Structures are given as C-alpha cells and as structure tokens.
Amino acid sequence: MHSEFEMSMMGELNFFLGLQIKQLKEGIFINQAKYIRDLLKRFNMEEAKTMKTSMSSSIKLDKNKKGKPIDSTMYRGMIGSLLYLIASRPNIMYSVCLCARFQSCPKEFDLSAVKRILRYLKRVMDIGLWYSKSDNFELIGFLDADFASCRVERKKQ
Numbered sequence: 001m002h003s004e005f006e007m008s009m010m011g012e013l014n015f016f017l018g019l020q021i022k023q024l025k026e027g028i029f030i031n032q033a034k035y036i037r038d039l040l041k042r043f044n045m046e047e048a049k050t051m052k053t054s055m056s057s058s059i060k061l062d063k064n065k066k067g068k069p070i071d072s073t074m075y076r077g078m079i080g081s082l083l084y085l086i087a088s089r090p091n092i093m094y095s096v097c098l099c100a101r102f103q104s105c106p107k108e109f110d111l112s113a114v115k116r117i118l119r120y121l122k123r124v125m126d127i128g129l130w131y132s133k134s135d136n137f138e139l140i141g142f143l144d145a146d147f148a149s150c151r152v153e154r155k156k157q
Helices: 004-010 033-042 072-085 090-100 108-123
Strands: 019-023 027-031 129-132
Touching: 019 033, 033 072, 033 108, 072 090, 072 108, 090 108
Parallel strands: none
Antiparallel strands: 019 027, 027 129
C-alpha cells in the first residue's frame, strides 16, 4: 500500500494499459482514442471513410460462404485488437464477436465486415465511459440483438 506522499510523487494517472484516463472534479472519463488511432494506422485505414454503424443490418455472415481467402494472421490480429477495445467500447461487442467466429478461414467478405467496425470506430473514437462522482448514479443500457437471423447457429429468441 502506498502512502499519501508516494501517490502524490507518482502524479496523476493519464494512461493505463491503453486506456486514456482524465480525472476531473466531477468524475473520471476513460476512453481509448489513441489506441484506435494507432489501430487505424497499423491497418492502413487512417484515410478511410467513416461509418455510422459498426455493422450493416443487411449483411449476413455465415460459415459456408464462398469467396477469396485472405491472410488469416492479419485477420486474427485485427480481431484481437478489437477484442481488447471491448473493455471501454461495449457498443462493438456483438459485431466483433460475430466476426471473431470466422478466424480459422476468413474470406474477403469477413475482412470487409471487420474494416467496417474500424471505420465506425474512426467516427466515434472520442466517445468513452464517464464515471461521475455524484451520488445519483443511474445506469442506462441498450441492446439490439437479432438472434433469429443468425445463420451460424440459428438461435431463436
């Protein structure tokens, strides 16, 4: 356990495991904008057009599709990087986990779905999690899952 003196010598926490942390009087803001910028640079998508959603509702990914195979090492790297982002970006969890199912033999179609997630993140990279210091904490969540049209496992609601 650190003493009060030792903590003040360390200074304010700004970055921790890829998370950007802003400590304010009203609360703490956490996001991963720098990590997203680094991802876009790593996968040559800095100049890519942005998207309003992480996945199109008309796209249906499935296991038995035809198409040109792509480099599975690169695809797995993209998926791994996106899975790390889920810690502060739960809004991409469904899309990333769906794309992660096709890591063993990804096709061009799968890659375009992953690139769409990156293009969406480019648009919303400055959004993050806000933890208020006030006593009036209210958690509001939204869910939009469409298991009925899942081609992989045909889950029903």
